[in-house]
Structures are given as C-alpha cells and as structure tokens.
Amino acid sequence: MSEYTVLPLLNSAFEPGKALEAVERIGDVDFRCIARAELFYFTGSARECSEMVEAYLSDERLELRLSACMLYGYANLSLGNARAARRALEGIQECLRRALREDAPKEVMASCVFAGYVGAVLLHLPTEGIPSLWEFSGLLPEGLRLFAIYVMAHQAYLNGEIWSAYGMGRAALLMASKVYPISMTYMRCMMAMCMMNRKHKAEAQVELQQAWELAKMDNFLEPFIEHHGLLRGLIEACIRKSDPDAYRRITEGGLSFSRGWMAIHNPETERKVTNELSTMEFSIAMLASGGWTNKEIAEHIGISVNTVKHYLTDIFCKLNVKKRDELKKYMLK
Incomplete structure (x- = not known):
C-alpha cells in the first residue's frame, strides 16, 4: 500500500543504495513518476524534479497533488523561483481548507495536515490554522510517520526545546520496524543539530556520520543541503575532506536553497534571516x-x-x- 501514499519514496523502506529499485517497484505509473521526482529532489536535481511534478499540481487524486505541491515548492526554492514555491504552498493550503470544509475522512486529513506542517515548519513559518500533527500522525504509514516526527522534533528544536527534540528523534528511530533511509537521514541530521546546539561535538559527529552512511550510497544530498546552516560546521568537519565532490555540491546547493528559503521566509515573518x-x-x-x-x-x-x-x-x-x-x-x- 505504500505506493499509494503521499511521497511514496519517502515512505518506502529499502536497503541503502537501492532507492532506484524501490522506485521501479511501484506499480502505478503516476505514483512511480512522483517517486522518480522524489529521487531527483533528494539527490539535488531540483530542476528535473520541478518539471516532472508540475503536471500533478491540480491532479484529482489528493496524494498525487499534495506530493507534487511539496516537491514543486521545495525544488523551486533551490531554483530561486519564489513565485512558484508560493504557488505550491498555496496548493497545500487549499487542499487543507477543502478537507476541513468537507469534513474529510481522517486518513485524508492526516495527509493534508502532514503536507501543511512540512510546508510550514521547515520554512520556519507559523502553523496557526493547521490541526495538530500529533493528532493525525498515528494515521500515517510508518515511513511518513517517521518523517512527521522529524518535522515535529524540528519544530521543538526551533522553539528551543532541544532535549525534547532529540528525545523524540531517538525514540522514533528505536521504534521503527524497518529502514527508511530518507526519513532516517533527516532525523539524524536533526539530532546532530541538537548535539551541536549543546556543544556535544563528538556526539554530533556520530549522528551526522550515521546520517551520511544512510544517504551517500543513493547520493541523497538534499537533507544536508537543507540543514547546512543549522548543522553549525558539521558538514565542513565531517564531509569536506573525506568527500570533496559531495561537499562542493552540498555547499553550492545550500547557498541556492538558503536564498530561495529566505525569499519565502523573510516576507512572512518578523524574524528576518x-x-x-x-x-x-x-x-x-x-x-x-x-x-x-x-x-x-x-x-x-x-x-x-x-x-x-x-x-x-x-x-x-x-x-x-x-x-x-x-x-x-x-x-x-
């Protein structure tokens, strides 16, 4: 059933290095297309991702539309296209408003709330008006639920609740029944951020190295691109010398992503970056x-x-x- 969820590749359990095989196992042609776009996005190929999902931004199937909006929005941040990114965020908000108006089934609401939080929290924007993700996270399949906990832990980190955020991540990883390389890479990056915030450098490096071990075989660079600044020099300490080509791509991607991120974040909040x-x-x-x-x-x-x-x-x-x-x-x- 994982192939019919929002972000099917993110929700897929697979052995590191087998992401492409996981994509090709998805039977439905449209969900397989979304999964290919996810693979483009998480490997740092934003333009290919954006072009692939644009046709799904108004799809009748909610899972495809929400997936397309999330991918299109974040890909266009990296491409410096703030207008396109805003269009995607508005698409997510419209899906959520429609679900609330029509008193949609809880499974549908869970997907909309998940997409709403991904769109808001990772841009450091307020979540007022979005129902509690905690309330709906139990209705998500395991891979998405793991990423939902990452998003909530990230929000706790931004609120200064550092040990709470770290504990959420640790508990979620311990309870996972399978290996979900994408969600787990994001979670490890968040946990490394927590350790760096408290100046526990050795522990932070362990977390980041574990994230890199999960990610590098599939060339998943995007988690490190998105967290570059918050990781406080860990990329330089752990990857710059051991893998200079990956480091170059991460830093170049980080600069492009941060500028696009600020184009959305700064006009929407008083906390300018x-x-x-x-x-x-x-x-x-x-x-x-x-x-x-x-x-x-x-x-x-x-x-x-x-x-x-x-x-x-x-x-x-x-x-x-x-x-x-x-x-x-x-x-x-």
Whole structure:
C-alpha cells in the first residue's frame, strides 16, 4: 500500500543504495513518476524534479497533488523561483481548507495536515490554522510517520526545546520496524543539530556520520543541503575532506536553497534571516554566536585560528556588528 501514499519514496523502506529499485517497484505509473521526482529532489536535481511534478499540481487524486505541491515548492526554492514555491504552498493550503470544509475522512486529513506542517515548519513559518500533527500522525504509514516526527522534533528544536527534540528523534528511530533511509537521514541530521546546539561535538559527529552512511550510497544530498546552516560546521568537519565532490555540491546547493528559503521566509515573518553570508561564514557565525571560541571553531572545522579571525572580521563587516554579543542577537533572534 505504500505506493499509494503521499511521497511514496519517502515512505518506502529499502536497503541503502537501492532507492532506484524501490522506485521501479511501484506499480502505478503516476505514483512511480512522483517517486522518480522524489529521487531527483533528494539527490539535488531540483530542476528535473520541478518539471516532472508540475503536471500533478491540480491532479484529482489528493496524494498525487499534495506530493507534487511539496516537491514543486521545495525544488523551486533551490531554483530561486519564489513565485512558484508560493504557488505550491498555496496548493497545500487549499487542499487543507477543502478537507476541513468537507469534513474529510481522517486518513485524508492526516495527509493534508502532514503536507501543511512540512510546508510550514521547515520554512520556519507559523502553523496557526493547521490541526495538530500529533493528532493525525498515528494515521500515517510508518515511513511518513517517521518523517512527521522529524518535522515535529524540528519544530521543538526551533522553539528551543532541544532535549525534547532529540528525545523524540531517538525514540522514533528505536521504534521503527524497518529502514527508511530518507526519513532516517533527516532525523539524524536533526539530532546532530541538537548535539551541536549543546556543544556535544563528538556526539554530533556520530549522528551526522550515521546520517551520511544512510544517504551517500543513493547520493541523497538534499537533507544536508537543507540543514547546512543549522548543522553549525558539521558538514565542513565531517564531509569536506573525506568527500570533496559531495561537499562542493552540498555547499553550492545550500547557498541556492538558503536564498530561495529566505525569499519565502523573510516576507512572512518578523524574524528576518540574512542572505549576506556564504555557507562557511554562516556556519562560523552560528558557532561564534553559540559561545564557541575561535580555537574551538578552528579545531571543529579544520582550519587555522587566524582563518577563523579573518572570517569573523568579514562577517562582522557584512552584518554591521562590532562584537559577539551583537552577533548573537543577530543570528539567534
């Protein structure tokens, strides 16, 4: 039944390295097309993903329409097309409004609420008006439920509930009956963020390495692209030297995604995020604003203390701040 859900590849359990086989096992031609688009998206091929799902944005089948809207929206963030991304978010909201008006079955509501939270929380937008995802998450199939818990844990992280977010992720992974490489990669990235937030560097590196082991055999780069800034230098510490080509693609993708993300996020919220910094600068700024010394930052990322000082000088200049207290207020507001 997994092939008839929202985001069928995300919901699929498969051995790492067998994502394409999982796609080809899906019998329905339209759901298989959505799964192929997911494979494009999660491997960093946003344009191919966007082109493939555009025809499904108004599909009569809710699962196809919601899948297309989520993929089209996030793919167009990476492509810098804010108008197209907004169109996709509006499509999700319209599906949710229709489900609420028509008192849709709970399984249908669960899919709409899931899509609504994915569209809002991962853009750091408010979730007012969306029914509780906790209430409906039990109606989702296991792979989607695992990603739903990731989304809720991510929201807890953004609210400053760091250990709650980490515990949710740990519990969800322990309870999963199968391996869902995409959902589990996102979850591990979130757990690494939590460890970095609390300056538990060794534990954070373990989480990120486990995420990378799940992802690299299928070339799943998108989870790392989306979390690059929040991972606070872990990409540089764990992947830059061991896999320079993947690191290059992640940093390039991270820069494009962050600019598209800000084009949606900043007009919708008072919590503006800067687009002035490179991915390396953003990582260093996040570490510095979190209380890390220049020496700690240098050792973590694998650069010299003098290089860190040069980066911070440029960061202060770009953000028009003069000291770390001002930087902290800017980065963590």
